[in-house]
Amino acid sequence: MCGIVGYVGSKQAVEVVMEGLARLEYRGYDSAGVALVSDGELSTAKRAGKLVNLRNLLEEEAPPAGTLGMGHTRWATHGPPNDRNAHPHTDCSGSVAVIHNGIIENFATLRAELEERGHGLASDTDTETVAHLLEEELKGGIGLAEALRRVCRRLEGAFTLVAVHASDPELVVGARRNSPLVVGLGDGENFLASDVAAFIAHTRNAMELGQDQVVELRRDGVTVTDFDGKPAEVKEYHVDWDVSAAEKGGYDYFMLKEIAEQPRAVADTLLGRIGADGRLTLDEMRITDQELREVDKIIIVACGTSYHAGLIAKYAIEHWAGLPCEVELASEFRYRDPILSRTTLVIAISQSGETMDALMAVRHAREQRAKLLGICNVNGSTLPRECDGVLYTHAGPEIAVASTKAFLTQLVAVYLIALYIAQVRGTKWGDEVFAMIQLLERMPEKVEKVLETMEPVRALARSLADERSVLFLGRHVGFPVALEGALKLKELAYMHAEGFAAGELKHGPIALIEEGLPVIVVVPPRARDVLHDKIVSNIQEIRARGARTIVIAEEGDHSVDPYADTLISVPAVPTLLQPLVTTVPLQVFACELATAKGHDVDQPRNLAKSVTVE
Numbered sequence: 001m002c003g004i005v006g007y008v009g010s011k012q013a014v015e016v017v018m019e020g021l022a023r024l025e026y027r028g029y030d031s032a033g034v035a036l037v038s039d040g041e042l043s044t045a046k047r048a049g050k051l052v053n054l055r056n057l058l059e060e061e062a063p064p065a066g067t068l069g070m071g072h073t074r075w076a077t078h079g080p081p082n083d084r085n086a087h088p089h090t091d092c093s094g095s096v097a098v099i100h101n102g103i104i105e106n107f108a109t110l111r112a113e114l115e116e117r118g119h120g121l122a123s124d125t126d127t128e129t130v131a132h133l134l135e136e137e138l139k140g141g142i143g144l145a146e147a148l149r150r151v152c153r154r155l156e157g158a159f160t161l162v163a164v165h166a167s168d169p170e171l172v173v174g175a176r177r178n179s180p181l182v183v184g185l186g187d188g189e190n191f192l193a194s195d196v197a198a199f200i201a202h203t204r205n206a207m208e209l210g211q212d213q214v215v216e217l218r219r220d221g222v223t224v225t226d227f228d229g230k231p232a233e234v235k236e237y238h239v240d241w242d243v244s245a246a247e248k249g250g251y252d253y254f255m256l257k258e259i260a261e262q263p264r265a266v267a268d269t270l271l272g273r274i275g276a277d278g279r280l281t282l283d284e285m286r287i288t289d290q291e292l293r294e295v296d297k298i299i300i301v302a303c304g305t306s307y308h309a310g311l312i313a314k315y316a317i318e319h320w321a322g323l324p325c326e327v328e329l330a331s332e333f334r335y336r337d338p339i340l341s342r343t344t345l346v347i348a349i350s351q352s353g354e355t356m357d358a359l360m361a362v363r364h365a366r367e368q369r370a371k372l373l374g375i376c377n378v379n380g381s382t383l384p385r386e387c388d389g390v391l392y393t394h395a396g397p398e399i400a401v402a403s404t405k406a407f408l409t410q411l412v413a414v415y416l417i418a419l420y421i422a423q424v425r426g427t428k429w430g431d432e433v434f435a436m437i438q439l440l441e442r443m444p445e446k447v448e449k450v451l452e453t454m455e456p457v458r459a460l461a462r463s464l465a466d467e468r469s470v471l472f473l474g475r476h477v478g479f480p481v482a483l484e485g486a487l488k489l490k491e492l493a494y495m496h497a498e499g500f501a502a503g504e505l506k507h508g509p510i511a512l513i514e515e516g517l518p519v520i521v522v523v524p525p526r527a528r529d530v531l532h533d534k535i536v537s538n539i540q541e542i543r544a545r546g547a548r549t550i551v552i553a554e555e556g557d558h559s560v561d562p563y564a565d566t567l568i569s570v571p572a573v574p575t576l577l578q579p580l581v582t583t584v585p586l587q588v589f590a591c592e593l594a595t596a597k598g599h600d601v602d603q604p605r606n607l608a609k610s611v612t613v614e
C-alpha cells in the first residue's frame, strides 16, 4: 500500500527520492516523508497529505545536500494520517530512520517491551518499534544490516523495511517479507523501491528480492542475504517498458491515458500467443498440456476489479473448456473449507501481483496441493513466483488507482486460457476455437471504435454529477460488467452505485427504483435471444416505475429504442467477448462524472493501488 524509495549514488538524493515518490504516490497518499544522510547527520522531513505538502516543506526548509536517502508515501494502517505518524520514524537518539510498508502484527507486544525498557515512542505506528529495536541491536556494536536481520527475525506479519543510519552515508538496508521491494541496478548508483516505476528514469535493470531477504545497497554494489545472513540467490531482469509509460503523456490524468491505451494493451496481450496456424501457444505458462488434461475443476481467486474478470472467466471456462469453475473473493477463500486436490487448477488474478489477499489464497491452495496459475501484469512481483505457472498480461504500468486497461487485458488472458484448455482437451471443435481466436484478434479495433464514440457518454456523465445514486444491471457476462461499472463509480465519484443481476430485480432491488433514478443496463447481443429479450423486459419494468434508463446495446439493436432514455451503442461481438466493449463506456462514465465533481481520479480518497495488507 505504501510507496518506498531508497537511493545511494552520486546525485542529490533528495531529488532522486522525491522523483521516485512522485511515481509511487498512487500506492498511498495519506502522508509522505524523506530521510537524508550527510556529514554524519540524519535529517528527516515529513508531512500529512499528498506529496505536494512535503514538496512545499522541502522548499521552505532546504534539505541538506547528500547522496544517500530514502522516502515514503503512506497509506495509513496504524494511527491517523497526520504529521506525527508519517514515515520515516527514528529511534531515541535520532540516528536511525526507518520506513515501512505492511503490518507488524506483534507490534503491540514489542512496543510494550520497548516502553518498559525506557524508550519513548513518538507515534502510533507499528513502524516506529523497528527504529527502537534497531537502536538496541546497534548498541551491541554490529552493523545496520545485521541489526536489521536480527530485528526481522523478531517480527511477525508482512513488511518491507528500509533503514539508514547517520554514521553511514554509503549504506541503505532493506528487508522484505510478504510485501514488495525491488532493487534498481544503476551505474555507480543503486535504488530500492516498492516498484520499478520509482527508478525507471535512471535504470531499466532490476533485481527481484525473494521472501525473507535483507539487501545492503551501496553505490558500487548490492549484497543480498536471508534473515540469518546466508547469501541469497537473486534474479536480475530487464524492465520491458520505459519512463514514458510511467508518465501522463499529455493527458490530465493517468486514468484517461490508461483508458485510451486499451486497444494497444489488448493487442499486446494477444501478441505472440497465436501461432501461424491459428492455434494458441501458451508455452510460457509453465503448465504442461498433460497437467491441463488432468484438471477436473478450476477455482479463480481475486479481489476487486480482478475478481470481476474472474466472474467473466467462469462463463468462458465453462462454455469453452467444459470444466466446472468456481470464483471466490481471495479475501474469503482461505476462511472457508474449499475442496481442492491435485487435479484442481487455482487461477489467481492480480494486476499488481502483490495483493496480500490473493497471495494468501494462493498459499492456502498450495497447502492443499492444487496446481497454481497466476494472471499478472507486473514482472518481478510476488504472485508469479508463488504459482506453478503464469500468464502475463501486457497492459504496461497501470498507475491510476482505478483499474481499467489491466481489466481488459485480464479478460484477454482468461479467454486465452479457456480457449487453450478447449484446444488441449478437445472440448470444442478445432475450427470453433480457431474462429473465436480470430474474433479475439479483432477486439483491439472494436475497443478503439468504442473509444471514438465516447463524447455522448461524457456529456451524460456530466449531466448526472449531482445524482445521489446510480444502479447497474446486467445478465450473464453483463452482470460482472454491471458490478465493475458500479465499482468504478463508487471508487471515483464516491456515489452510491450498485450492480445487480437483472434477473434478481424482482427479488428485492426493484424497490430501490424511484422517479428519475439513473439505471445503466448492459444488454446482451440479439443473437442470445432469450437472454436479450429477458433484459429488454427488465428495462420496461424499471422504466414503468420511473427509472431513467441508460442502455448499452450492440449497434443496430433497435428493439431497445422505445425503452432507452439514453442509448449507448457498442460494436456487435459474440456474447462472451462483449465485456471488452461494454466495460469501456462505464469506465469513461465514472471517470468523467468524478472529474465533473472535482475529484482526483488518479488518487481517490482512502484507496491505494495495491493492497498489500490483509
Ligand code: M6R
Residues within 6 Å of the ligand: 303, 304, 305, 306, 349, 350, 351, 352, 353, 354, 355, 358, 401, 402, 403, 404, 487, 491, 609, 610, 611
Ligand atoms: O492488483 P490487483 O489486481 O490484485 O488489485 C485488486 C484490487 O485491489 C483492484 O482491482 C481494485 O479493486 C481497483 N482499485 C479497482 O479499480
